[in-house]
Each structure stands twice: as structure tokens, then as C-alpha cells.
Amino acid sequence: MAKNKKQVSFEDALWGACDKLRGTVEPAEYKHVVLSLIFLKFVNDKFDTRRQELKDEGKKKYIDVQSFYTMKNVFFVPEESRWSFIMQNAKQNDIALKIDTALNTIEKQNPSLKGALPDNYYSRLGIDVSKLAALLDEINNIQTNADKENDIMGRVYEYFLTKFALQEGKGKGEFYTPKSVVNLIAEMIEPYKGKIYDPCCGSGGMFVQSLKFVENHAGNSKDISVYGQEGTTTTYKLAKMNLAIRGIPCDLGEKAANTFTNDLHKDLRADYIMANPPFNQKDWRAENEFVNDARWNGYTVPPTSNANYGWILHMVSKLSTNGTAGFLLANGALSGEGQELEIRKQLIENNLVEAIVILPRNLFYTTDISVTLWILNKNKKSRTVEQNGKIKTYRNREDEVLFMDLRQMGSPFEKKYIELTQEDRDKVTSTFHAWQQAGASETYIDIPEFCYSANKKEIVEKGYNLVPSRYIEFVNRDETQDYDSAMKALQSELTDLLKQEEEGKKELLGVFKDLGYEIKL
Structure with a gap:
């Protein structure tokens, strides 16, 4: 367990979390592994905040009464699902089972979460205990209540789509819509x-x-x-x-x-x-x-x-x-x-x-x-x-x-x-x-x-075509030109030229190497 919590950016913490998973699970699984843990941390942070509110209001005797949380749209978190309990057991051999139990218990306690949380997921993944513990340490550094204005879960999802879109393939059409x-x-x-x-x-x-x-x-x-x-x-x-x-x-x-x-x-x-x-x-x-x-x-x-x-x-x-x-x-x-x-x-x-x-x-x-x-x-x-x-x-x-x-x-x-x-x-x-x-x-x-x-x-005269450039007046350029396609063609041409240049460099280095020279460009 991390003894001193430090404020880090989501990007740094999430990338650190991914580093802990490399070689253990497929890249396509990264976001699902991390998101559920961040959700668990987020729910716990809100629960802890509400719990402290009750104490400050002199209602300490109600801190374990579920209705005092749900009335504020806060999920009630049983003891076995609390983040502090997870972190205390982070290095135990059965930590994956404890995480699964925590998620399952929260879902049962809160009907609105029915079907939302993974079932027996971490036990099935078989993540090495030390790597899972390191991942929990990274998640522990994220202060989920620090940014109350932004869509935190959406931001997390967007981040993972960005990093792993190529591994998962763009063909699925899974595009996170920018805020x-x-x-x-x-x-x-x-x-x-x-x-x-x-x-x-x-x-x-x-x-x-x-x-x-x-x-x-x-x-x-x-x-x-x-x-x-x-x-x-x-x-x-x-x-x-x-x-x-x-x-x-x-x-x-x-x-x-x-x-x-x-x-x-x-x-x-x-x-x-x-x-x-x-x-x-x-x-x-x-x-x-x-x-x-x-x-x-x-x-x-x-x-x-x-x-x-x-x-x-x-x-x-x-x-x-x-x-x-x-x-x-x-x-x-x-x-x-x-x-x-x-x-x-x-x-x-x-x-x-x-x-x-x-x-x-x-x-x-x-x-x-x-x-x-x-x-x-x-x-x-x-x-x-x-x-x-x-x-x-x-x-x-x-x-x-x-x-x-x-x-x-x-x-x-x-x-x-x-x-x-x-x-x-x-x-x-x-x-x-x-x-x-x-x-x-x-x-x-x-x-x-x-x-x-x-x-x-x-619109009828233009054959029901809805391309805006067919209607909007353009002052200094040809309105019939498909600028998007032209730009894409230029970018493709530039990519090919850069690739040829890189291959040329490799070929030149090979020639020098055959002559006994080690040259770095």
C-alpha cells in the first residue's frame, strides 16, 4: 500500500497502471481491468466523503445506515468492498478474489448497478499478485473527487481508446465522442x-x-x-x-x-x-x-x-x-x-x-x-x-x-x-x-x-446533395474541390516519401556496416 498519497495526473497514473499489466494481460483488456478498479475507488471516495459529512453533522450513529447514503445519490459500500480493505490486502495471494467479491457485493447492495460490474473477472484473468498490487498502488494515487466538473469515467475511457485503438483495431467503429x-x-x-x-x-x-x-x-x-x-x-x-x-x-x-x-x-x-x-x-x-x-x-x-x-x-x-x-x-x-x-x-x-x-x-x-x-x-x-x-x-x-x-x-x-x-x-x-x-x-x-x-x-436542383460546399459561398477557392480528399492524398504522399527516406537511411547504414563502419544517423 502506498503510504503517502500524491496528486498525479490521470494520464500519468493510468500509464503507470498499464506498465504494471504488460506481459500479463492482452492490451485490449487494459482499459477494462483499470476502469473497474477506478470505479471501485471512485465509489469509495464518494462514500468516504458522505461518511465524513455525517460525522461532521453529528450523525455518527447513522454512518452505517444505507438510506443516509442513497438519499444523496451515493452508493453504500459494505466493509468487504471498501478501498481501505482492498489496499490492506493488496499483496495477499487472494487479492483477485477479494476484488471480485467487493464488486459483486456493491452490485448486490445497490440495485441501480445491476448488470454493471464484471463478474468473477479478476480471478479469471490470473494476474500476478505483485503486478495487481502495483496496479492498485497506481489507482490509489488517483484522487477521483479532485475534478468535480469533468466526466471522469468518460475521460478515462477516452484515454484508453487513444492509446490502444491500433491494438484493438479501428474497424470496430468504436469511437469515443469528444466532449x-x-x-x-x-x-x-x-x-x-x-x-x-x-x-x-x-x-x-x-x-x-x-x-x-x-x-x-x-x-x-x-x-x-x-x-x-x-x-x-x-x-x-x-x-x-x-x-x-x-x-x-x-x-x-x-x-x-x-x-x-x-x-x-x-x-x-x-x-x-x-x-x-x-x-x-x-x-x-x-x-x-x-x-x-x-x-x-x-x-x-x-x-x-x-x-x-x-x-x-x-x-x-x-x-x-x-x-x-x-x-x-x-x-x-x-x-x-x-x-x-x-x-x-x-x-x-x-x-x-x-x-x-x-x-x-x-x-x-x-x-x-x-x-x-x-x-x-x-x-x-x-x-x-x-x-x-x-x-x-x-x-x-x-x-x-x-x-x-x-x-x-x-x-x-x-x-x-x-x-x-x-x-x-x-x-x-x-x-x-x-x-x-x-x-x-x-x-x-x-x-x-x-x-x-x-x-x-x-436542394432539388442540386440532386438532393447535402454537401455544404455545394451551397456555402467560397470567396477565394474552388467550391467544387474536395479539400478533405486532396489533403488526405497529400498526407499519404508525404508518408510514402518519409518511408522511402527511412528505408534509404537503413540501406546506407547497411553499406557502411559491410565496410566495417558503425555510423548512427
Whole structure:
């Protein structure tokens, strides 16, 4: 056990934790091993804080009464599950069993954690006792209560995705959605009150940031109910943990399940949908599968070759009468042909598409491509609504779509990534909301190289193509040029040149070595 707790960054502590696992478990398992332990530490830290509060309030006799913890959305932690007990036994041969018992006991004591925690996981892994003890020491250094404003579990998950995306493979489509992007979606669709749904909820980051948006705007999180689904068991468990430790009631279904083959919320009609579906899923359904599915009602059946429009129509089927959806898709969905074109045409003719926003490249840790934020709205007509105590009047925008290009926005983040700053997001959301309410109390104007409001006639003339550069005015460059593809080609060419240079160096060193010279370049 570490005698002196020191304040270290999450990154340093987690990397140290991984160092302890090398050669013991597969890299793909690292995040799952560490996350459950961090969860256990986090729950204990909150429990200890509440326990001290009770003592300070003169309620010492209630420190072992579970209801005095649950009333504050704090999980009650039995003695055998307490972090101090784990650390006292960290070097014992049965520590793996004690960890499994601790997690199992907490889950049994707290019904909202049902199905969230790993079952007999550490005993099955067979981690060497000394390495597991060293890992516990690293976790012990993390002060989980130190950063009350940020999504700690999401930050941990994001970190591991960054480090191990290559080992696990990018093909799974498992992309953690950066917080700045989730915030942008929330700030645009403003989920103040009603049901929020995410059909591919991952670690639950959309829900966490949605409720933070409500709280930051003086709303009441009790006015929001959360529904989600996740197909991967380990990620489903993480989402349950992530939401449970924040006291966010949620319905993620009884188990992990594929949203297409086993929809766990068939009768749900959501007021808000926020999602980041897997991009460009191939062979997501058999040729004769889901052909008559109710989710495609009135629309062309999505192609088997790509699930993008399957996700879109699934979300459309879940929207309430006045529902709004904000979700991410690969840029190819803006101009796809065949069945995709037919569905896109139907969505536009049904006045569902409200805004199309191209995002900058390098926002994601596991892919460098530029992606699109779609905003769909079931009610683009003139209307007056109350949002968080404020009356807002919306203009009739049934026959219009707002196009925005954010590719020149963003600031460097962690050297090779980009994030949308609060200033960036404010510019985008103020423009979007001014466009929605223009003619009431807001004024909107088209801005070259940034935004353009297109009417349906223009969109039809362009073949129902939704690529923003087909509409937004570009002053100093060819608007027909696909700059993303061109840049990617240049980067690929540069990579090849660097590789050739490296091979040339190795060949030269080999020549000198044959001549008896050891030279370092």
C-alpha cells in the first residue's frame, strides 16, 4: 500500500497502471481491468466523503445506515468492498478474489448497478499478485473527487481508446465522442425537458454532457429521462457505471443488444436523440432481413452495404411529434447514390432535415476524418415554446436547411488533435438559433465560407446533395474541390516519401556496416 498519497495526473497514473499489466494481460483488456478498479475507488471516495459529512453533522450513529447514503445519490459500500480493505490486502495471494467479491457485493447492495460490474473477472484473468498490487498502488494515487466538473469515467475511457485503438483495431467503429462535440450537439438541440435517447450509447458520454448542459443553464435534471442501448457487453457495463456514479437514472435495457436485431425500446418516442453511430457499417443486415421493418415505414429500405441510413431511419422512427435529433455520420452519407439518395430525398421532402454541419478533421482519437453533424427536426414550422422559463418563437423553416462549415475552426489539443472551443461553439449555436428564430427577435444572414440557408428548390436542383460546399459561398477557392480528399492524398504522399527516406537511411547504414563502419544517423 502506498503510504503517502500524491496528486498525479490521470494520464500519468493510468500509464503507470498499464506498465504494471504488460506481459500479463492482452492490451485490449487494459482499459477494462483499470476502469473497474477506478470505479471501485471512485465509489469509495464518494462514500468516504458522505461518511465524513455525517460525522461532521453529528450523525455518527447513522454512518452505517444505507438510506443516509442513497438519499444523496451515493452508493453504500459494505466493509468487504471498501478501498481501505482492498489496499490492506493488496499483496495477499487472494487479492483477485477479494476484488471480485467487493464488486459483486456493491452490485448486490445497490440495485441501480445491476448488470454493471464484471463478474468473477479478476480471478479469471490470473494476474500476478505483485503486478495487481502495483496496479492498485497506481489507482490509489488517483484522487477521483479532485475534478468535480469533468466526466471522469468518460475521460478515462477516452484515454484508453487513444492509446490502444491500433491494438484493438479501428474497424470496430468504436469511437469515443469528444466532449466538445457532445457539447456542441447539446447546445444546438437544447435538451431541457423530456426523454433523451441514444441508440448506440457507448460509455454514456452523451447523457452525461446533456445533463450538464441542463444544469449549467439553470435547468432541472429531474425533467430529463434517459434511454439508451449498447451492443457491446463491456461498453454497456461501462455506461451503467458511468451513469450510476453520477446518480443519473437510466434505462439501458436489461443487457447489451444489437439495436437493429433486438430493439430494447420499441415503443419509445424521444424528445431528443443524440448519437454517434458506428460509421459505414458493412453487411449490417442480410439481403432479406428487415425488409418490412416498421422503422422504414414510408421510406426506401436502407442498403445492406452500409448502415448509415439504417441508423438515420431508426432514429426518425423514435422521434416524438416535436422531437429533435443531433447525430454524427461519415461525410459520404451526404451524397450517396441509389437507396441512400432515395431516402435522403424522402427526408428532405418530409421537411425533416434542419441543419447539416461539417466538422473539422482530427477531432476524434481513433480516426482523422472530417464528419458531419446532422440535425433533424420533426417540427420546423412556426411555433412558440417555453424553454427553461424563456419564451422562444420559431420561424417557419419547413422548406429550408441550414448548411455550416466548421473546418476552419478548432484549436490544437494534445498536440495532434483539434477541439472546438467554447468560443467556436458559441459562434455555431448563436448562428443556428438566430436562423431558427429569424423574423422574431433574432437576425440571421448568410456568411461566406461559414453558413448558408438553402431552400428546398435549390436542394432539388442540386440532386438532393447535402454537401455544404455545394451551397456555402467560397470567396477565394474552388467550391467544387474536395479539400478533405486532396489533403488526405497529400498526407499519404508525404508518408510514402518519409518511408522511402527511412528505408534509404537503413540501406546506407547497411553499406557502411559491410565496410566495417558503425555510423548512427
